Amino acid sequence: MKKLILASSSPRRAFLLNNLSIEFIQKRAEIDETPEPEEKPEDYVTRISKEKVMKVMEEANGVILGADTIVVVDSTILQKPSSREEAFQMLSKLQGRDHFVYTGIYILNKFNGKEASGYTKSRVWFSPLTPDEIWRYIDSGEPMDKAGAYGIQAMGAFFIEKIDGDFFSVMGLPLNLLWKLSKEVDFELFR
8 A cells, every 4th residue: 555645744734634534644844945035825825735745755655645735814824823923913914804824735756756736725713802912823833833823623713703615724624635646656555
């Protein structure tokens, strides 16, 4: 059986794959995630996903999956916050309004050389939050390793009024897109 290599250190992506009983090996892909000047969000997540795969390609043999998720508000890409203050600034921008979440996927099947990529775009609406509520959320530690400083799958779900798009994409791995792209590279996700 061909093995899946997840070129990501994301615990949420690993959780989703484990939850689906998909056997995989997780490899950290350290790359420069600086956006290019004038780079569109969909191009950014697709490029970063591919770069993650290319980073682990030499040491991995199998089907390699890279993914990247960003939050976009007012044409500004919000990645993972580097400090509590940056998390506060991000959540202050998101509260009481809508924003977009982009997740890109890139898959390379090293056995047959086939590759496929794509992205999803979801719209998310946040409830209004007070500064005290934002700081209490930051104090939980949850925002610090997540794009846009929140996680839809945990306490951050309290703030989300609705989404238009793929819940799993907002969580970090759009499963429907993953299924479609895996078929393009001749990899069966389930038996």
